[in-house]
Amino acid sequence: MSQRIAAFFDLDQTLLRVNSGSRWMAFLRQRGEVGPAAMLRSAYWLAKYKLSILDMETLATRLVSDLAGDPEPEMRTKATLFWESEVRPALSDAGVAVLNQHRQQTHLLALLTSTTQYVAEPVAEHLDVSHILCTRLHVEGGQFLGTCERPTCFGHGKVHHAERWAREHDIDLSRSYFYTDSYSDLPMLQRVGEPRIVNPDRRLRSYAQRRGWPILNWL
Numbered sequence: 717m718s719q720r721i722a723a724f725f726d727l728d729q730t731l732l733r734v735n736s737g738s739r740w741m742a743f744l745r746q747r748g749e750v751g752p753a754a755m756l757r758s759a760y761w762l763a764k765y766k767l768s769i770l771d772m773e774t775l776a777t778r779l780v781s782d783l784a785g786d787p788e789p790e791m792r793t794k795a796t797l798f799w800e801s802e803v804r805p806a807l808s809d810a811g812v813a814v815l816n817q818h819r820q821q822t823h824l825l826a827l828l829t830s831t832t833q834y835v836a837e838p839v840a841e842h843l844d845v846s847h848i849l850c851t852r853l854h855v856e857g858g859q860f861l862g863t864c865e866r867p868t869c870f871g872h873g874k875v876h877h878a879e880r881w882a883r884e885h886d887i888d889l890s891r892s893y894f895y896t897d898s899y900s901d902l903p904m905l906q907r908v909g910e911p912r913i914v915n916p917d918r919r920l921r922s923y924a925q926r927r928g929w930p931i932l933n934w935l
Contacts, residue, residue: 719888723818724828724849724878724904726896727839730914731811731827732803733935736835739802747794780853784862788855791834799838807839810934811895811914815843818893824885828878828894828904830870847885849877874904895932899923 728735783791818825826847827836836850851868854861867873882889893910894901899919905911913924913931924931 719886719891720824721821722824722826722882722885722887722889722892723815724826724892724894724908725811725815725845726894726898726901726914727827727829727831727836729897730895730934731808731815731839731843732806733808733915734802734806736803736831739806740798740835743794743798743802780860780864781862783853783860786860788858788860791860795834795838798835803835803839804842807842808934810932812843814895814932814934815845823893824887826878826881828869828874828896830868830874832864847881849874849881871900872903874901875907878904878907896920905929 725731728737815825824847825845826849827840827845828849829836830851832851832853833848834853836848840846840848849869851870852865854863854865867876869877878889881887882892889907890909892908893912894904894908895912895914896905897913897915897917897920899917902920902923905913911924911927911929913920913929914934916924916931921931
């Protein structure tokens with residue numbers, strides 16, 4: 717019996733027309749939970765992310781440690797509000813249509829994103845996607861421990877999580893698809909047999925054109 721084919725989908729600027737990280741910071745700012753200095757730091761990190769020079773492991777350690785001791789139920793409440801007000805309206809109709817085309821072909825669907833489970837889970841539930849590979853925060857007794865699963869689901873970390881998941885579900889990555897916008901996802905794009913470039917940043921567009929990879933516009 718042959719192995720199955722999977723279709724992996726990034727979230728930010730791919731299935732979503734926005735960057736959920738920057739939207740989350742704006743959401744917290746509107747609630748009065750962060751100040752101007754935090755917004756400036758967020759903009760700086762986003763700029764580095766777009767240039768694919770962000771040290772995500774170091775940044776994740778810093779951000780996640782700040783949550784230590786905070787109640788997880790409060791995060792889930794905010795995440796639900798965030799989904800309804802910021803994320804759901806930003807879903808790409810074109811992206812959802814392609815996802816459903818893969819569903820009709822009986823490909824196994826998975827979200828593969830550097831975001832946390834609190835952003836990814838509502839999207840997956842809405843789209844009826846059973847598998848989420850993301851940066852998972854550790855929780856014990858209803859409180860955040862200030863740590864997360866390593867490696868983070870970013871860059872080579874996406875390959876780590878995708879390969880482990882593929883082994884568990886008998887997936888042939890050489891025949892599978894990955895949809896993303898970011899040059900930072902190049903390791904995973906090179907790992908699958910069917911890379912798909914969506915709304916790409918400048919470096920990824922240039923690389924994809926040289927390789928002859930399909931470039932899609934889902935905005």
